[in-house]
Amino acid sequence: MLAVNGGPTDRQIVRLACDLAKPWKSEIVAVHVVEIDWTLPLDADVAGRSEEAQRVLDFAEAVAEESKYRVQVVLLQARDVGAALVDEASERNADLVVLGLPYRTRFGGDFEIGRTIPYVLKNTQCSVWVVRQAMLEGSP
């Protein structure tokens, strides 16, 4: 199960997953989660109307096609991305969850890992791979 979010690592993790899945003919599911804040009910029609969400999933499919493989795409909306990914991986009995991590630093230079990846690492039953984006030239 791939977590795609429209970030700079999406291409990398889809390619990696396709290369990994091909010899075993494994199933790949690319999941994009749209976070819904508390001002709206959870079932508000947001993700379905989001062009950005559709673009993220189309991109994942296109990259998989380049690798001559097929991914199933899933669009979810949830209060919290990390919790949604953990639940989805559990429901689908995923063997592996792959997430991308852009190389980002906070103001002051500390490496920023965000809150989704630590949550998924802590709570997902199956194996989790985190693919960190390569440092840009000039990064510390």
Added chain:
Amino acid sequence: MFVLVVGGGRVGYYLTRELIQSGHEVVLMEKDRARATQIADEIGSIVIPHDGCEGKYLAEAGANRADVVAAVTGDDEDNLVICQMAKHHFDVPKTIARVNNPANEALFEHLGVDDQISPTRMILASIEQEIPVRELLHLAALGGEGDLELIEAQIDDRSPAIGRAAQDLGVPNGCSLFAVIRGGVATPVGSDTVLRQGDKVLAIGRRECEAELREQLIGAEIGAPGL
């Protein structure tokens, strides 16, 4: 139903858990970040680690669509502010406040908090029910026009009402005896119902009738002149 709970102490925590188990949509606000994280670890990502006294955070928590806001912090002032904002700024249909100091109940009511829960008052009432007292026991304030209250009177051996029918008692205007509990059984009070020692009489009446009702059912106060 969407319920916004403010305050992640023991009351807020257990309230949130019960509401979730009952199938309601719940969000909990707790300003102490460490406590908020601890609760989120236990019951899931429904905790907003901010102060519910601030309007922008109440908005973030979805107060605009909440059916109920329950302010259950340990601070009466905070609970009042939260309920006021919820009611008047976000048009929340029902606000519930925990009132720690019973002296604040009237203020909360005056300022439009829909329901007030006072643990202190509840414990006090429970103690009063267990201990025989020669006083009228206030069971509930019914509010509304006339400031009505639900009152219980215990008929003890010194009561002037023993052996008298309800119609012969000088029940004050604006006051009505409606049930008598005898041997654990509640029966309606009719005009010919004769009161006995050990009865519990339930009445509804206005606050200003209380002294007169007390005199009819319980008798003069202990230590009153003439006794």
